[in-house]
Amino acid sequence: MNYKDDVFVSVNGESFQIQRGVEVEVPEYIAEVLRHSEEQDAHTSLLIEQAVARAEKAE
Numbered sequence: 001m002n003y004k005d006d007v008f009v010s011v012n013g014e015s016f017q018i019q020r021g022v023e024v025e026v027p028e029y030i031a032e033v034l035r036h037s038e039e040q041d042a043h044t045s046l047l048i049e050q051a052v053a054r055a056e057k058a059e
Helices: 028-058
Strands: 007-011 014-018
Touching: 007 028
Parallel strands: none
Antiparallel strands: 007 014
């Protein structure tokens, strides 16, 4: 997926707004949230591809 807006992350009331494409330093717990988000995006993309393949096969 290609996103263009900034990334907003909030953990326990501490918030970060991160501009895409800009390298920044963040606390490890924020980096972990961002990693999990990327993993979920990848997993969702895979599920969508599988669903499309099943639908095309059923046609």
